[in-house]
Amino acid sequence: MANAQALLAITALGDPTRRQIFEHLAHGPSPVGELASTMAVTRPAVSQHLRVLKEAGLVTETAQGTRRIYRLDRRGISAVHAWLDERWAEALNATGSTLEQDF
Template sequence: MTYHAAAFAALADPTRRQVFERLSAGPAPVGELARGLPVSRPAVSQHLKVLKEAGLVNDRAEGTRRVYQIDPKGLGALRAWLDQFWAVALDAYAAEVERQSNEQDDE
């Protein structure tokens, strides 16, 4: 459940986000992913490895191809972390706005 750290690091890279966004449209083999990107196929392989270790994608063998698809696990961990802070952040923000309107009373 500490997946969110790896997921953040993985999605921080623009190329990896492109790969991920492409995969959200459906499963694809490595070569096809590389064809739509300005980097070499080994680079895509390395990116996919990072995404996989972050729980963001799965892979399955299909003949000589290796098909990757999105894994909801990593995305879920990210969402959980975000939601946890979303509520708190809004509360803190609201409290701050409140504090500012009472400013003359405090000081």
């Protein structure tokens, strides 16, 4: 399950606009309007990108009056981190095996 979430998150971050939103949220929570004001896309487009990031487990939203505040979701980021750690360990093991065969 964690691998599926990690791959969904990585796929979501494949879009440059979503990466830009993700990077903005890394500096702190933000409402849609604030995010949209810093980007070259419309507010509805930002909302659609946020929906994808939310479905990928990378952001959460909370209601504050009539506004929705978005922030990064540590659980999704942790899933990506764990997946990358597994790939790194596999790569190191493969490199070690290759070096052992050469000696």
